[in-house]
Amino acid sequence: MRESVKETVKNILTHYLELNKYRKTPERYTILDAVYEMEGHFTLEELGDKLVGDYNFPVSRATLYNTLKLFVELRLVIRHHIQTTTRYEACYNNGSHCHQVCTMCGRVTEVKFQPVDDAVRSLRTKRFHKDGFALYIYGVCSSCQAKMTRMARMENMKKNQKDKENESRKS
Numbered sequence: 446m447r448e449s450v451k452e453t454v455k456n457i458l459t460h461y462l463e464l465n466k467y468r469k470t471p472e473r474y475t476i477l478d479a480v481y482e483m484e485g486h487f488t489l490e491e492l493g494d495k496l497v498g499d500y501n502f503p504v505s506r507a508t509l510y511n512t513l514k515l516f517v518e519l520r521l522v523i524r525h526h527i528q529t530t531t532r533y534e535a536c537y538n539n540g541s542h543c544h545q546v547c548t549m550c551g552r553v554t555e556v557k558f559q560p561v562d563d564a565v566r567s568l569r570t571k572r573f574h575k576d577g578f579a580l581y582i583y584g585v586c587s588s589c590q591a592k593m594t595r596m597a598r599m600e601n602m603k604k605n606q607k608d609k610e611n612e613s614r615k616s
């Protein structure tokens with residue numbers, strides 16, 4: 446499945462480059478491959494790290510940026526602006542999905558929610574061809590929640606300690 450998706454997106458890129466008489470640079474193909482190897486949502490830096498680590502293929506930030514811009518135009522990648530960071534995501538075969546965004550650490554995870562998919566699909570758009578949608582649900586992830594609980598407990602302990610000290614001073 447994954448390999449056939451990769452084949453398809455590669456063909457879309459080749460078709461576009463040939464049509465426009467652009468060069469079929471190894472950069473473009475390697476970056477596309479890495480994008481479709483990334484799990485979920487990623488930043489430019491994370492993609493750059495993967496290219497170095499897994500492909501031994503260092504690419505400048507400008508090349509990464511421009512190549513992803515092209516992929517966005519070709520609808521192979523979507524760009525998300527989530528809070529203050531820009532994250533990318535391979536989107537071929539995954540045009541519609543809901544995201545849960547942790548407002549503490551910025552973690553983004555995908556959730557499948559069929560009723561929303563169905564609602565958007567049945568929505569009639571005016572003079573507009575829809576490709577997909579993104580929904581963001583904001584909240585706090587479980588590990589941030591655990592961290593907050595721990596912090597609150599520590600604050601409480603400190604307060605109790607202080608109270609005890611004050612009391613013993615009084616007596």
Ligand SMILES: [Zn+2]
Nearest residue numbers: 547550586589
């Ligand atoms: Zn979090």
Ligand SMILES: [Zn+2]
Nearest residue numbers: 534542544555
């Ligand atoms: Zn997503």
